[in-house]
Amino acid sequence: MFRLRLLAATAAMALATGIAGAQELVIGADVDAGTLDPRLARDTTAYRSVNLIYSGLVHLTSDLEPVPDLAESWESPDPKTLVFTLREGLTFSDGSALTAEDVVFTFETILNPDFSAPQRGLFTPIESVEAVDERTVRFNLASPYAPLLSYLDMGIVPSDYDGDLSTDPVGAGPMVLSNWSRGSEIVFSASDSYWAGAPAVKEVTLRIVGDNAARAQAFEAGDLDVIQSPLSPGDIKRLAADESFNSNLAAGLGVTYLNMNTSKPLLADPAMRRAFAMLVDQSTIVNAIYEGVDEVANSIILPSSWAYDASITQPTFDPEGAKAAFAELGWSDSDGDGVLDREGQKLSITLSTHSEDPNRIQAVEFLQATMQQAGIDAQVQISDWPSFSTGYVQKGEHEIALLGWLNIVDPDRLTYNQLTTGAGLNWGGYSNAEVDKLLEEGRTALDQDARTQAYQKAAAIIATEVPYYIISYQGYHLFYKKDMPADVTANPRGTFRGMIGMPG
């Protein structure tokens, strides 16, 4: 009898600890968050953390569709106005009420240039934001701006908070910060103030493991329950084949591309850029160097987008065609030294990328070899990310640079600021009046058909003039243990709401 009771007690205890253990989740991250203020977030960990702590007017689903979050509904009385109605009785995690004033405050600070919000550029078409009443907010736009809804998952912050949101965050999201050991881990616990109720998972720990290989091993050793991109292709292959884990391999929201500097005399002629593009062996780069974890790209529109069109094509790998194209442009090996020349000048080009990503280095070196075989004096320049990006490409000093864009939730995000004449991110100085017009149309047109048309036309021109040569669509890879505490919805943006028992 006694033994039986003991057994029952042990079983009950085991059950209790089992449940407690099941409500916690340890997720591996590659970098620490720089800040927990959603308006200042700039790294992936910060985006994903503030996505738990704060809520925006809308939530972006895994299909990138904006659905109501803090806003219960919205309407557009005219193309330049967007009116949101907030849910009733919203509160922040400190108990204070969330009203239209807080929404106004959030966006006014983002739009203030002195506040230095990294994403300010996405919101500049907003002329003003006003609180109509406690629960109604009106966005007045300078011109119609179709992508705006996709960016309004920006976390709303309290307007009258005395503390520092970057370290002591207060939001209206499903979780609250419970501990942050800088550089080591961020711990969140379920919030009871979220409008949709507390999430099923009670505690989430983000553990920072900087090294990709070490993060994968820590996952295999059971120290981490979840890991996701960035991971090295070798680890992705191995983990995907391992039956003891669940995996989700899907199209991501990023591209790897070549930025061709059209302001350099050598690359000013689209025919010249096309000839170089014909020397990019996409399939070898994607399938051999990236071991097939990414996808060969055909245009600047992502396959996950509603605007995608498989029939738009960029120049494809064709060394003979490139040779003919260069010959047509007057480049030939007149002195027989194996290097093409024109008017006594050798055909030299500098390919560049950054040193943090070994696959990108390999891709650039492979590209160099292909170009050298085609008689081009190709040089490679590799430096660390800050030197490469801010000290080189962003100053327009590059010739052909290999890099990437992330978070392309709308075609506008990869085109307007990058490729319209004189735009802030147009580092290669590309200018085409027709493309300008189409991209403007794409962001201002009201119905999706008109937007699709505009982006497809623009993408076709970009694919022929190649200021950008899109090498691959990046994959998004997620691995998680078998016994997760809640059903998992993978979100290509790598956010965690879909892992804590909430809509992903």
Add this chain to the structure above:
Amino acid sequence: MTAYVIRRLLLFVPMAIGIVIVTFCLLLLIPGDPAAVLLGQEATPEAIATLRRTLGLDQPAYIQLFIYFGNVVQGDLGQSIFQNAPVSEIILGRIGATLELAIVALTMSAAIGITLGVIAAMRPGGIVDASAMVLAQLGISMPVYWLALLLMLAFAVMLGWLPAIGRGEPLLSAFGMAIAGNPAPLLDSLSHIALPAASLAVNSAAIISRLVRASMLEVLNEDFVRTARAKGVRRRQVIWKHALRNALLPVISVIGLRFGALLGGAILTETIFAWPGLGQLTIAAISQRDLPLIQGIVLTFAMIFATVTLIVDLLYAVVDPRIRLK
């Protein structure tokens, strides 16, 4: 002795000034703008210019340096650009983990290195000597990064004996708890530090063992050893007491220098094992061009190293009474 220590401590000041200037110039030379890194790829040139003004980066370099010095003299290492917190606070929060790792690794490498070196020197040319030195050669040649991943694969992934990443309770407080009757945190801390400390220690242990062996062989040939042997002192005692104490003199200075190397090695080890110390912070700070933080870390590393050198010099006097510190 006290006067000597004070004089040595005073020397820290010009050293620190030199280090600040050299680091500052190096940072000026590497391209990459913290304001642009902070704002990310999607920042416009105007936004970058505004932030540069806010951060004071638009000032001429010498003025920035001047301002920095002024603050350092007042004990203010500045504000981290990225973490939005005082540099001194960030470093203080991390330094314990790094010192703990380095000290444990140093103890491990000294214990292994000295034992291996002495054993090898006992019968030079013998099979034990040969195997010990092959082991040492392996240890010297193995890159820390590779070794760390290998150890993790073996002990965490395959055998599952030790945790792959992270740190437990700080060792000191875990010791306290163990004394108070709760040994669990200590065991947890030791299991966490085992892999990072071991991968960090291997290289130094190898170097120390080779040095101990050479030094021992030299000492064992000296007259006083022969005298001791002739007097009938037992072989074991001659080796471990008479000879080793004399052979350790050059080894101590190397062990001190190894401490510096361990701090450097910690940069890789900490990144792999997610050990929350200064090494990991260094990588992050450099890749973000967080200038005040880099300055602070370099200064801290330099101070630690200078202190260790001082301790080594003091130890010299203890080990060899013939040495007088003046």
